Amino acid sequence: MPDRTRRGFAQGLLTDLRPVFTPRMVLSAWIPCLVITVLHYRTGAHHAWGHDVLRRLYYLPILFAAFSGGLRGGVTVSVFVSLVYLPHAFTSLLVQDPADALEKGLEILLYNIVAVVAGLLVDRERRERERQERLAIRLGDALAEQRRIEAQLIRAGKLGALGEMTAGIAHEIKNPLHALKGTAEILRDAVPEGVPERRMLELHIAEIDRLGQTADRFLSFARPIPADRGPVEPKSLIDRVVSLVSTQARQGGVETVAVTDGAAALPKVMGDPDLLAQLLLNIALNGVQAMAPGGGGTLTFSLGTERQGGKEYVRVRVANTGPPIPEENLERIFDPFYTTKDGGTGLGLSICSRIADEHEGGLAVRNLPACGGVEFSLALPVAEGIDVRRNTA
Numbered sequence: 001m002p003d004r005t006r007r008g009f010a011q012g013l014l015t016d017l018r019p020v021f022t023p024r025m026v027l028s029a030w031i032p033c034l035v036i037t038v039l040h041y042r043t044g045a046h047h048a049w050g051h052d053v054l055r056r057l058y059y060l061p062i063l064f065a066a067f068s069g070g071l072r073g074g075v076t077v078s079v080f081v082s083l084v085y086l087p088h089a090f091t092s093l094l095v096q097d098p099a100d101a102l103e104k105g106l107e108i109l110l111y112n113i114v115a116v117v118a119g120l121l122v123d124r125e126r127r128e129r130e131r132q133e134r135l136a137i138r139l140g141d142a143l144a145e146q147r148r149i150e151a152q153l154i155r156a157g158k159l160g161a162l163g164e165m166t167a168g169i170a171h172e173i174k175n176p177l178h179a180l181k182g183t184a185e186i187l188r189d190a191v192p193e194g195v196p197e198r199r200m201l202e203l204h205i206a207e208i209d210r211l212g213q214t215a216d217r218f219l220s221f222a223r224p225i226p227a228d229r230g231p232v233e234p235k236s237l238i239d240r241v242v243s244l245v246s247t248q249a250r251q252g253g254v255e256t257v258a259v260t261d262g263a264a265a266l267p268k269v270m271g272d273p274d275l276l277a278q279l280l281l282n283i284a285l286n287g288v289q290a291m292a293p294g295g296g297g298t299l300t301f302s303l304g305t306e307r308q309g310g311k312e313y314v315r316v317r318v319a320n321t322g323p324p325i326p327e328e329n330l331e332r333i334f335d336p337f338y339t340t341k342d343g344g345t346g347l348g349l350s351i352c353s354r355i356a357d358e359h360e361g362g363l364a365v366r367n368l369p370a371c372g373g374v375e376f377s378l379a380l381p382v383a384e385g386i387d388v389r390r391n392t393a
């Protein structure tokens with residue numbers, strides 16, 4: 001046998017034998033086997049009952065070996081027992097077992113039969129347990145996915161109903177606003193400059209404009225979001241949002257950090273770059289606003305991948321070091337019109353949530369327990385069938 005083949009064979013044998021020589025196997029099978037063998041060889045031929053007992057005691061280590069090492073463990077020990085018992089059974093080496101030759105032969109056969117049957121049963125039981133564990137893990141994944149989809153459906157349902165109502169109200173408000181603005185402008189032009197009534201009419205027109213802008217925002221919330229989807233590099237998204245938010249961040253004394261090491265190796269995601277940038281910008285601005293009262297803080301962007309329900313996702317995280325969101329409000333912040341800000345519409349996050357749904361992704365929020373602060377994370381499905389790692393798309 002060539003040297004390398006011999007080494008490979010020896011390594012294979014060692015790997016095969018490792019489970020048979022675990023500490024548990026040594027304690028429960030090998031040491032008892034050796035003790036029984038020594039006692040057996042040292043028992044005088046006139047103690048026939050002692051030989052009977054010791055011969056049968058071998059079943060204990062054989063069964064222990066099968067229980068902890070399965071078929072392989074049981075058979076290795078039963079073959080070992082057969083080999084060490086053979087000289088004692090059929091030769092006069094030290095002392096010969098005084099029992100009948102047929103009985104001793106049958107006993108050796110039985111050692112091996114017991115080992116095979118017990119080992120097979122244990123192996124079957126073990127395979128069944130592993131199958132159940134795999135099933136339980138798959139079931140857990142499926143349940144988590146179902147809960148996520150349920151939450152999305154509830155959110156989408158709420159948004160759909162509210163969207164229709166909002167669109168109706170906004171539309172009804174906009175028409176009379178046009179007429180009000182038109183007549184106010186005619187009246188203002190009729191009043192000469194410097195007269196106090198003219199200033200009042202200008203204020204009147206400015207308020208009408210503000211109402212019009214709010215109605216427009218409500219309408220944009222209600223309209224379906226047209227997505228122009230294609231493969232998007234996650235890092236380019238982050239770079240774009242960091243530069244968009246930089247002015248407000250600087251004004252609020254907030255430092256922006258983009259952790260994008262290894263981002264070049266990340267897969268591309270399938271999405272509309274403008275909508276995804278709008279979503280992340282909304283979140284980033286919320287983060288800056290949350291830190292603003294105390295002045296300063298850090299806004300951190302990072303990227304990663306994960307598998308969920310058998311699908312691969314890229315996760316974009318945006319974390320800020322501002323005060324945590326009270327636990328009871330964590331889910332409510334995605335509801336339309338939920339706001340804690342003076343002058344906020346409370347539509348930002350519900351639009352973000354719709355954009356995420358539109359991309360078959362998921363938007364989640366959590367308070368960061370270790371360092372404090374809040375983290376929003378957006379999971380986006382990887383663009384399938386594109387070898388993005390080599391940038392061939």
Ligand SMILES: Nc1ncnc2c1ncn2[C@@H]1O[C@H](COP(=O)(O)OP(=O)(O)OP(=O)(O)O)[C@@H](O)[C@H]1O
Nearest residue numbers: 286287290333339340341344345346347348349374
């Ligand atoms: N990073 C954050 N830290 C703490 N609270 C936040 C954060 N982001 C959002 N929130 C909470 O969620 C609420 C809803 O946010 P959303 O963006 O939907 O509306 P808004 O920011 O209040 O109003 P608008 O977006 O119209 O300016 C906020 O008012 C705030 O209470």
Ligand SMILES: [Mg+2]
Nearest residue numbers: 282286348349
């Ligand atoms: Mg907002």
